[in-house]
Amino acid sequence: MTEYSQYIDGLLKPKVQEPAVVLDLFAGCGGLSLGFEAVGFRTIGFEMVDEAVDTYNRNLKGKCYNQFLEVGFNYPEEENIDIIIGGPPCQPFSRFGNQKGMEDARDGFPIFIDAVRRLQPKVFLFENVANILGRHKWYLDLIVQELQNLGYIVEYKVLNAVDYGVPQRRERLICVGHRASFHFPAIEREKRTVAEAIGDTMLSPEPESKILTSRQDEYIAVYEKKSHCVNPRDLYPDRPARTITCRNLAGATSDMQRVRLADGRRRRLTYREAARLQTFPDWFEFSGTETKQFYQIGNAVPPLLAYKIAQQVKNTYYLEQKSEEYILQRNIPNSLFAI
Structure with a gap:
């Protein structure tokens, strides 16, 4: 083992202790979920690939279900799902594919938006290829507008994993929705090799x-x-x-x-x-x-990048909690909070 790999082994161990549950749509083998469990959240995942589901369940504290998702799917009602994350399949937008976008049957964004609409999480996050900002920028604009119409502030940015401690140059678009304040993780000067x-x-x-x-x-x-x-x-x-x-x-x-x-x-x-x-x-x-x-x-979000983002989502989640407590204390109608 290298000193760096030992550091990763310890840092990214699941430390589930938060009351909020994270719902991971299109979870893959759990790279994104691992980052969120390492900052304290329990996760629930949904994934279609059998081997990826098994990998998730062998390594994470949360449970991943082998399930085909569709608009209108009934997610667990008894769970305290306050955060939704996911990586809708990127093949429709990847520069290595046919780039059919919303015409591709694998487009998962309608499912993601539907889940946000019905579950109303405090924070949501999705990631996708940076190429969606190219010829498919109009579709990203449409997605953002739909999510804003649900009462969220929506922000997105292309992050390069190498700027956050990952020994790999890997650009991904990260989009976050919230009703309080969110800051993307700060770029780190040291580049891992x-x-x-x-x-x-x-x-x-x-x-x-x-x-x-x-x-x-x-x-x-x-x-x-x-x-x-x-x-x-x-x-x-x-x-x-x-x-x-x-x-x-x-x-x-x-x-x-x-x-x-x-x-x-x-x-x-x-x-x-x-x-x-x-x-x-x-x-x-x-x-x-x-x-x-x-x-x-190859399909996964680097867990260390996920961890750095999850730390910021956690900060936003607690800001959301304080905002709601303030509204209740002042007896302000909730409709004023849904900007």
């Missing part, structure tokens, strides 16, 4: 099955020449990693995540190395085949 995360394993040739063949090396060389790469796209120990994705982990593509060994050979990452670069603790166990594990890791 690949060596800090996987320096204890990255120069090991094991497992041999991941060593690139000469044919793969030739294929990568052609790709890098055509794309005018100044430097080979290997992982460099003194820099943060490139964005971890399902595609560049699970597939033996020209853009695959790889390390260069001392003898000049290159190999693909193990799932454990990929998990560390995403800031999953070493104790976090993934279910399914290696490919399924790679997909869970």
Whole structure:
């Protein structure tokens, strides 16, 4: 283990102690939920992928349900759900997909908005690809307007995980709704590196099955020449990693995540190395085949980034609580609070 991985292992252990419950829609394997449990919230997750549900339930204190969500779905009424979070599937907006946006059957935003409308949480948060600010900006504007119409102040910003202690350059749009005040986490000056995360394993040739063949090396060389790469796209120990994705982990593509060994050979990452670069603790166990594990890791929000955001959401949640107490004490109609 590296000193950094030991730090992550301790920091991100669930410490459930808050009365509020966090509802995580499209929860995946629990990267976002893990950050919220590490700051004290209990979570309830909903996810369709069997292996991701099993991973969530093996590692988090909360419960994840293997359930297809739709508009009008009946969420647990007995739970004290005060916060809703989630990552509506990003494929409709990703620059690597067909970019069908709201015409894509996987668009989860109507479900997310419906949940906010019916449960009226004190705070909500969703994340998505930064590319939604491009050709789909009109749709983001529509989403924001719908949420504002429910009485929330809605703010969004593109955050790069590398600015918050994650050893990886990864941009995501974070959108938060509240009725009090919210501050995005402050950018950190120190940038974590690949060596800090996987320096204890990255120069090991094991497992041999991941060593690139000469044919793969030739294929990568052609790709890098055509794309005018100044430097080979290997992982460099003194820099943060490139964005971890399902595609560049699970597939033996020209853009695959790889390390260069001392003898000049290159190999693909193990799932454990990929998990560390995403800031999953070493104790976090993934279910399914290696490919399924790679997909869970690549789709996840880095738990450390989630933790930093969750700290700010927690502050907002308590501001909401104080505002409601003030209204009750002054006997001010609740309608005045719903701005």
